[in-house]
Amino acid sequence: MSNKFYVTTPIYYPSGKFHIGTAYSTVLADSMKKFHELKGEDTYMLTGTDEHGQKIQEKAQSIGKEPQEYVNEMADMAKELWAKMKIDYNDFIRTTDERHKKVVQKIFDKFMEQGDIYKGEYEGWYCIPCETYFTETQLINGKCPDCGREVKLMKEEAYFFNMKKYANKLLKYYEEHSDFIKPAFRKNEMINNFIKPGLEDLCITRTSFDWGIKVLKDPKHVIYVWLDALTNYLTALGYLSEDDTLFKKYWPADLQVVGKDIARFHLIYWPIFLMALDLPLPKTILVHNWIMMKDR
Numbered sequence: 001m002s003n004k005f006y007v008t009t010p011i012y013y014p015s016g017k018f019h020i021g022t023a024y025s026t027v028l029a030d031s032m033k034k035f036h037e038l039k040g041e042d043t044y045m046l047t048g049t050d051e052h053g054q055k056i057q058e059k060a061q062s063i064g065k066e067p068q069e070y071v072n073e074m075a076d077m078a079k080e081l082w083a084k085m086k087i088d089y090n091d092f093i094r095t096t097d098e099r100h101k102k103v104v105q106k107i108f109d110k111f112m113e114q115g116d117i118y119k120g121e122y123e124g125w126y127c128i129p130c131e132t133y134f135t136e137t138q139l140i141n142g143k144c145p146d147c148g149r150e151v152k153l154m155k156e157e158a159y160f161f162n163m164k165k166y167a168n169k170l171l172k173y174y175e176e177h178s179d180f181i182k183p184a185f186r187k188n189e190m191i192n193n194f195i196k197p198g199l200e201d202l203c204i205t206r207t208s209f210d211w212g213i214k215v216l217k218d219p220k221h222v223i224y225v226w227l228d229a230l231t232n233y234l235t236a237l238g239y240l241s242e243d244d245t246l247f248k249k250y251w252p253a254d255l256q257v258v259g260k261d262i263a264r265f266h267l268i269y270w271p272i273f274l275m276a277l278d279l280p281l282p283k284t285i286l287v288h289n290w291i292m293m294k295d296r
Contacts, residue, residue: 004044005036006250010258010266011048011093011232014074015055015129018081020291021259028288029257030087044250046236047082048093049075050229052222053131057211067211071096093236095228101213103235104228107277108204108215111161116276122158122203125151131225133203146261159205159221166272167199173271179284181267186260186287190267202226202269230270234279253282263287 009029012022026047033045051071060070075094082089093100111117124133127144133154134145144151174180174187181187205221206212212222233256234240237247258266271281 003040004042004250004254005033006044006046006253007033007036007255008045008233008253008257009047010262011050011095011229012078013050013053013055014071014078015059018078023081023085024288024291025257025259026082026087027085028286029255030089032255032257033088042249044091044246045089046091046093046233047087047089048091048232048236049078049095050225050232051075051094051096052212052228053225054206054209054211055128055131057209058128068096091236093232095213095232097235099238099241100232100235103240104213104223104231105216106240107231107273108223108227109217111276112159112217114276116162116165117159117204118162119157119159121155122160123153123155124203126154127151135200154208156207157221158203158207158224159215159218160201161204161227161269161273161276163199163201163269163272166275167195169275170268170271171195173275173281177281180271180281182284182286186263186267190264194264194268199268226265226269227273230265230273233282234277252280254284256282256285258285258287260287260289 007029009025012018029045033043037043049071056071057067060067063070079092122133124135125139126133127147127149129149130144130146132146134151138145139151143149171191174191204224204227205215206224207220210222213228215221215223233253234247234251237250238244239247256266266285274281
C-alpha cells in the first residue's frame with residue numbers, strides 16, 4: 001500500500017524535563033505527518049517515553065518515589081506538552097505498557113532460539129546517564145565519549161546479541177539503499193567509526209538493577225535499554241500480538257526521526273534487530289543535529 005505514511009519520533013527518556021532538542025525531533029515528525037496528510041495519504045505518527053533503566057530507578061529513589069509513579073507523572077507531562085504544541089500524534093507508547101513488555105519478552109526468546117544471543121560476562125566502563133558501556137580506548141580523557149560525564153568500572157553477568165553475524169549484511173544494505181540514511185555522511189560515520197574497526201557484540205541484559213522487563217527464562221536479568229527501547233516502533237503497532245492490523249497496514253516505517261546522539265543505535269543495532277526478526281527495514285532514518293547555544 002503506497003499511500004500510507006508511518007513516521008516516528010524517538011521515545012524520550014524521562015529522567016528530567018524535556019528540552020528544545022526533544023521538541024525539535026517531535027516538530028519535525030509532526031510537520032512531515034501533516035505534509036503527507038495534505039497529500040491525502042493515510043498517516044500514522046508514533047511518539048512516547050522510554051521508561052526503564054538504572055537512571056530512572058535512581059532518579060525516582062532520589063525524590064522518594066516508586067519508579068512507576070515517577071514515570072506516570074513524566075508521561076502525563078509529556079502529553080500535556082505535546083497538546084500545548086499541537087502535536088498531532090496517533091499513539092503514545094510507553095515501555096512500561098503491558099502491550100510492549102510482553103512482545104519484548106517474545107522477541108528476546110526468539111533471538112535466543114535463533115542463536116543470536118549468548119550469555120557471558122561484561123566488564124567495562126559504564127556511563128549511567130547514557131546507559132552505555134565503553135571500552136578503555138573509547139573513553140575521552142577517562143570520561144564518557146558521548147556526554148563527557150564520569151564513568152564507573154562495572155562487571156556483571158549479561159546476555160549479548162551477536163552483532164558481528166549481521167555486519168556484512170548491514171553494509172550490503174547500506175550500499176543498496178541510498179535513501180536509508182539521511183544525510184548520507186552519517187552512513188560513512190557508522191561504517192568508519194563502528195563497523196569497519198569491528199562491530200562489538202551488544203550487551204542486552206543487566207543484573208545490577210531490576211527496573212526493567214525481565215527475561216522470562218532467566219528472571220534475574222532485565223532486558224537492557226536498547227533492545228527494550230528500539231522495538232517500541234513495532235510493539236505500538238501490535239507486532240507479535242493478537243491484533244496486528246496496524247502492523248500489517250503501516251510497517252515498514254516510512255520515516256524515523258532521531259537526534260545525532262542516538263544515531264548509532266538506530267543506524268546499526270536497530271536494522272540488525274529487524275534483520276534478525278526477518279522484517280523489512282524503515283525506508284528512511286533522518287538524523288538531525290543538535291541545537292547549539294553558546295557552544296553547548
